[in-house]
Amino acid sequence: MKIIKLFYQFCSSKYLTFMLFFWGCIQNVFAAPDPSKIPDFKIPGVDTNTKDPTEILLIVGKSIVTLAAIFIAASAILVVAKALISIYSEATSENGKKGWVHFIVALIIGFIVIFFCLWLVKLAVSLF
Known part of the structure; x- marks a missing residue:
């Protein structure tokens, strides 16, 4: 049962x-x-009838640069978040040697790094 x-x-x-x-x-x-209502897949900035291999390689290169920028930004955000968490836990612990000044400085530098990486991603995406 x-x-x-x-x-x-x-x-x-x-x-x-x-x-x-x-x-x-x-x-x-x-x-x-x-079938006439299904839109064609088009890559921005590329003629659909192109057979030029240099243009295709250029698009693949731009895509690789964009993916690299996204991965670098994601890893930078992860590193900054881990560092801020460790500095915060050090600042709030009773036996911690680092104070709140270290945390605030790390927060400011972390935001600068994050915004710089996101700006690089914006530049990489604007290649297209």
């Missing part, structure tokens, strides 16, 4: 997910869209 109850609970918890998935599949099968 316990196995039947557990099976019923499992099926009832997954019923909504399964039915939404099933309904979406059925809709996609029977809804034959007009």
